[in-house]
Amino acid sequence: MRINSLTSAANSLLKKIRSLQERNARHKAGLFLIEGEKILLEALARGVEVEAVVLETDYFQKGISKVLEDALANEETFPESINLAPPNLFKDLITTTTSCGLVAAARPRTTALETVLDRAGSTPGPRRLVILEGVQDPGNLGSIMRSALAFDACGLILSRGTVDPYNPKVVRSAMGALFDLPVVVDADLSTALPAIKAAGFAVCSLNPEAAETLTDKNLPDKLALLLGNEGAGLTAEADALADFDLKIAINPQIESLNVSIAAAVVLFHLANVAKRS
Amino acid sequence: MRINSLTSAANSLLKKIRSLQERNARHKAGLFLIEGEKILLEALARGVEVEAVVLETDYFQKGISKVLEDALANEETFPESINLAPPNLFKDLITTTTSCGLVAAARPRTTALETVLDRAGSTPGPRRLVILEGVQDPGNLGSIMRSALAFDACGLILSRGTVDPYNPKVVRSAMGALFDLPVVVDADLSTALPAIKAAGFAVCSLNPEAAETLTDKNLPDKLALLLGNEGAGLTAEADALADFDLKIAINPQIESLNVSIAAAVVLFHLANVAKRS
Numbered sequence A, B: 001m002r003i004n005s006l007t008s009a010a011n012s013l014l015k016k017i018r019s020l021q022e023r024n025a026r027h028k029a030g031l032f033l034i035e036g037e038k039i040l041l042e043a044l045a046r047g048v049e050v051e052a053v054v055l056e057t058d059y060f061q062k063g064i065s066k067v068l069e070d071a072l073a074n075e076e077t078f079p080e081s082i083n084l085a086p087p088n089l090f091k092d093l094i095t096t097t098t099s100c101g102l103v104a105a106a107r108p109r110t111t112a113l114e115t116v117l118d119r120a121g122s123t124p125g126p127r128r129l130v131i132l133e134g135v136q137d138p139g140n141l142g143s144i145m146r147s148a149l150a151f152d153a154c155g156l157i158l159s160r161g162t163v164d165p166y167n168p169k170v171v172r173s174a175m176g177a178l179f180d181l182p183v184v185v186d187a188d189l190s191t192a193l194p195a196i197k198a199a200g201f202a203v204c205s206l207n208p209e210a211a212e213t214l215t216d217k218n219l220p221d222k223l224a225l226l227l228g229n230e231g232a233g234l235t236a237e238a239d240a241l242a243d244f245d246l247k248i249a250i251n252p253q254i255e256s257l258n259v260s261i262a263a264a265v266v267l268f269h270l271a272n273v274a275k276r277s
Helices: A014-018 A023-029 A037-045 A057-061 A065-075 A087-093 A113-121 A138-150 A170-173 A188-197 A236-240 A258-274 B012-019 B023-029 B037-045 B057-061 B067-073 B087-093 B115-119 B139-152 B167-176 B189-198 B236-240 B260-273
Strands: A003-005 A033-034 A048-054 A082-085 A104-105 A125-131 A154-157 A183-187 A202-205 A222-227 A244-246 B003-005 B032-035 B049-054 B083-084 B104-106 B127-132 B154-160 B183-187 B204-205 B222-227 B242-248
Touching: A003 B115, A014 A023, A014 A048, A014 A087, A014 A104, A023 A033, A033 A037, A033 A170, A037 A048, A037 A065, A037 A104, A037 A154, A048 A057, A057 A082, A057 A087, A082 A087, A113 A125, A113 A154, A113 A183, A125 A138, A125 A188, A125 A258, A125 B049, A138 A154, A138 A170, A138 A258, A138 B260, A154 A188, A154 B104, A188 A236, A202 B032, A222 A258, A244 A258, A258 B260, B012 B023, B012 B032, B012 B049, B012 B104, B032 B037, B032 B167, B037 B049, B037 B067, B037 B104, B049 B087, B057 B083, B083 B087, B115 B127, B115 B154, B115 B183, B115 B189, B127 B189, B127 B260, B139 B154, B139 B167, B139 B260, B154 B189, B154 B236, B183 B189, B189 B204, B189 B236, B222 B260
Parallel strands: A003 A082, A048 A082, A125 A154, A125 A222, A154 A183, A202 A222, A202 A244, B003 B083, B049 B083, B127 B154, B127 B222, B154 B183, B204 B222, B204 B242
Antiparallel strands: A033 A104, A048 A104, B032 B104, B049 B104
């Protein structure tokens, strides 16, 4: 394992990594920020291309875990040197107050909508997609990624205007689901929704005013769940492209469920209970 | 509507409100912090005792909503004067970066475990409780409160060591559910769990290693769902007091579900689908 010591805040790698907290800089660099050993190990295990790893000097000197050492010494998945930065430089690389001792810059992997639909079409049995329009909270997106993977959705489609799936908070809260779930970004729903329907999916939107409830309805084998922004919900344009809408029965004292809770409930129900139409 | 203008950071009301960001100070003052018009209106509508309201001068001068004006002028629910503070003093009262223009200090309302169990015992039909041990994330607690209310749980029991339900972040994320749901705080689970069982509830813990899955099991009418800390899960002591454990079937690529997602899924299922034993 080759080791570089970084000593200046002006070092170009440190500057690049610091820049990855901003969406535009991530886009320009074609890189995103990984914070912490656990997420780095998941990324490496799933073949995510990791361009650089920086460890805090103290964290490294205390002795890193055997599994991390092995992963960083594996030339096949990580052919680079590792970098050490003193605490005063390292602290500017992370976005949490909880120090994690390790950051990395890695290449995003997104999927084309056609690829997701081709795969879904060529596999028998139930298929579920999640489509998000304008979801803004990184924690919600990370949580929805985990639920989508947990309940066997075959892809996640994010509209233009939805929070960046490579936002550091999403990366943290998705806890590795980001690397397993096929994610389509920057989708134009006015063309993506018709393409999804043409591929045989029924598009279902959630709507507290819907006439039918989730648990009363027989649901098709190929279902795409369409969810909107936390405050404003779906745009009328997107909602108009849904084939039908459903509500989750809730106590009327509650205005609505959080979007990540609603997504999880529907996906759980589809995966485990829902009757097929 | 009487109006006081506050002009000094040393004003005792401003000092008191600033202090409510800390748990010990909340406990000592017997007050908690409400941020924003929406949550204040929910609190007043549900009979929460509001001791003081402070509005940012600019926010007030732009003209407050008719519904807020009516609520603050209603002597029955809010007999106090309102207070105005200039932006430079008001900014220290809030815990979000999103300015909300209004804060209030209100009296917490918690419920004794006996009261929750008495009510549950005297009402026919299915009854569900949620018991949290050591849940730390305020957003998770707020979300669990909303799901508990949405899916008709009759109470929430929080162990000693669980995040304070009157933490400002919980108050924000619970979005009013805090005022509708009976909440028991600082419970000693070594005595609370036996009392809950004695009241006829079966205590069910969630455990990814459980033999039975949620959707395969017939479940009792009176069920208390026991959930543990985000990282460490349940203590062995609490887990040993559960009557049975269940898992939610998930894709093995995912280690576990977030505690607020798991709680919502189980509560939804119990409220809508689960077969009764």
